[in-house]
Amino acid sequence: MTSAAPGDEVLHRIETGAISWITLNRPAAMNALTWENRERVIALLADASADPATRAVVLTATGKGFCAGADLRGGPAADGPAAGDRVAGDVARMIRLGAQRLITAVLDCEKPVIAAVNGTAAGIGAHLALACDLVIAAEPARFIEVFVRRGLVPDGGGAYLLPRLLGPQKAKELLFFGDAVPAVEAERLGLVNTVVPADALEATARAWAERLAQGPTRALALTKQLVNASLDGDRAAALAAEAAAQEINMTTADANEGVTSFVERRTPKYLGR
Known part of the structure; x- marks a missing residue:
């Protein structure tokens, strides 16, 4: 069963075996998240929680990138007030209602969520992957904490997630320098569960999801x-x-x-x- 057309920016289908596949589909933009895309993913995760027939979720993407972060073409606060119009509290409210809602939607989903990371996961895109219960990365994938490169504090739960996965010292290294972490290194650090060839990513995610879907x-x-x-x-x-x-x-x-x-x-x- 599918609830999206091929041209949609977030594809969704329910596979036999009760697996919900959520696929970011803006390959030309490296799957950078717009407000609408974010809300769609949040809604699909809520649907997965509420539907007894759904028993596992796979979050993945098309093209060469998993998610390049928030779509900043409209500025750092693309879905909030322009800089000149902001008053105290606007940015914090935007983060709470935006990036943080997306990450907590993954963390709070009542079904196990697998990230199948096909390519670069940067900024909120990295946090979206790392919030998942299990992370499978294709060999070309890499993870980048880009916030420091833009002069920004990491949002979307980055300073919450990384110390829990890596410990504080290594988390600060990644957050302070913003260096790209290749998939193999991410596996060594414990950011991802396993690394597979790019052409085996979907099959591996499906096999893991099917095992989860058969569980209690x-x-x-x-x-x-x-x-x-x-x-x-x-x-x-x-x-x-x-x-x-x-x-x-x-x-x-x-x-x-x-x-x-x-x-x-x-x-x-x-x-x-």
Whole structure:
């Protein structure tokens, strides 16, 4: 099932096996995000969360770039007031309602989200990829914290995501210098899970997504919440959240199936409920 025409700037389809494919489709602009594109991606992630039939999401792009960041052709605040018209609070509001909403839409999606990074991921494009639960990068891919090159503070969660993935010292190196990180180096650092040849990217993403789509969807959602919150709270809060999550999970059909199949010594058949 598809909800976009080939000429649309964000393509969407639901594949057999309950996988939602979200594809940025502005190859001539290296898939730089406009306001409309951003809102479309946010809406599709919300739809994936709400639809019980959707059990995994793949976020990818067409052309040579994954996402070159925000479309700045209208200026640094392309979807906000012009510099001369801004008053105190305008920029912070624009960031909260724009870049930060996009990243939190990925982090809060109740289905596992795979980034299939086909090429350059820069600025908010890098953060969009790194916010995903699993990151598969094609060999030509690279990740660039371009904000410092423009005299800007990293937004869209960059200073939140990178220290959690890399530790503070390496995160500051990337954020301070803005050097490109090739895919192989990104894998070594732990920014991505695996690197594959460009022609194997889609097949690898599909194979991973199919495995996730066959899993216990609600348990995966709760696990995602626990891991994402684990670095933000203390041990007592983390353990309390873990116990509460398991309490909720034990009410699901998949948890019952998992235990029953173990007792009966057979492969479980999860339904995502």
